[in-house]
Amino acid sequence: MAAAGRPTGTAAEFTVVPADRAVPLPDEASFDVGASLGVPALTAHRALTVAEDGPRRLQPGALDGRVVLAAGGAGAVGHAVIQLARWAGATVISTVSGPEKARLATAAGAHHVINYREGDPAVEIRKIAPDGVDIVAEVALGANLALDLAVLRTRGTISTYANDGGKPVELDVLQNMVLNTRFQFLVLYTAGPEARAAAATDVAAAVRGGALPVGEVHGLPLVRFPLNCTADAHRAVESGVVGKVLVDVTP
Template identity: 55%
Template sequence: MRSVVYSETGGPEVLRLVEEPVPEPGPGEVRVRVRRSGVNPTDWKSRAGRGPGKPVDPPQIPGQDGAGVVEAVGPGVQESWVGLDVWVLEAAWKRRWGTTSEHTLVRESNVSLLPRTTSSGAPYDLGAALGIPFVTAHRCLTVAEEGPLRLGPGTLQGRTVLVSGGAGAVGNAAIQLARWSDATIITTVSSPQKAQLAAAAGADHVIDYRQRDVGEEVRRIAPRGVDVVVEVDPQANAPLVARLAAPNAVIATYADDGGGADVAVPVRASMVPNLRWQFVLVYTLPAAAKARALDDLGAALAEGALGVGERHGLPLHHFGLDEAAQAHAAVEQGAVGKVLIDL
């Protein structure tokens, strides 16, 4: 089989296309014939490591997310998985078997059924785009102290969600899931083009922060404040979102797009309304929270509530397996939409 690997940390140039034997699944594993691999920021950050030139042994196959067909199962796994379309989450977390390969090994708990018919019309594209972004967004939307713990029609009715960066992958996922759950959705973007994407995803109100005052606009739309903030850049936005949060709101941050190591949390502005500041990383989520996310995403898929592509606010950028380095570079350079590797 053909796989992309890296045996040392560094830039995209360390990725190599190699031939490897097709692996056999061990206990609790399934082997997936990968059709699409989704590229996330964590993929290039793991490849880059803490600096170039650090050995990686055994060579790592990158790619946490993907979609394909189960073709074999290991001991302890039901044979009924064989032949089913699935989407994959966290394939390479503390394992060498990522999704940038024609075949990969995945824990049974990290594969979920993928409907053959989706709202996007391309199930493998959608399946490879789900994993990290959508589970992250689910956690951000369900981590408030009073819940809800689950998403679905009506679960966020009467609540206002502010999504920072609505044209990004997690921002898009948060908008789609909040829309499915009947929230009022406000999002911020940095250009008219990104505003169109956020609106296509389902946002009710889109604010171009380079053209309008976010604070004034949000207060006009939601005078009592917002109940949930899905935050991509806490270093820049912490003072603002604290002022815009409703009593007992949650500010859930999943990234540090500002690039700083520290966040200055406004204490008094957070204390008086009893705000919760929550940090989110998919890989270390509580098992129960992750299981709820997978169940809810399965329900959303079954209802046709999720999609990818321009009309769903998430443009797709396709690369071949031999173009994995270009795919990583595209994500690292901030490509708007979802980068996929086709197999």
């Protein structure tokens, strides 16, 4: 549960939130799944539903015939992008930085995994998607802008939810005019109540359909800490631990 807009943080056994932020956990889902969903899956949903030609909602078949590039597919949001895009019928390509993360992105469901530190990733992606990628879900826009534009199809969308690494972004206006690029920057908290509600409904359907499992075998290792070690949990996140950090509030 996110702390944004509330005076207290997330490590609490009981809390009060506005009703529209409380979503019933489907019976099929474990608490581990529930704790892993909130921000990453809703962010991934937004990233996949802002293209000019849709879809606005996700369900099986909604992304049939589309190619999605999930940058950093071993990350928490990247993992959810892969799972939701796959559930909705897309061909999913993911970039990763090495073999261990490749294994995770594949376990999450990516059809193709490309090491962005080796060879020419644009050439490899174009081999898979000669007409280009429809939607890029981007975690590091500054670092990946050249790659994204090299593989984006005309009128494709770059959905940007972070700029990890902090590299500045410099746009070639003419290149983007010619490509009719759609850049959509997104953060959940200002996406608006309609987008958040649609995302919660679709993500719940994906959970009921078994499309959003977590854990190492599904590409998202869970790293657990008891409540009294919450500071260690924060340190793990800050040090870039691979996977999802969970705090067990009850023993």
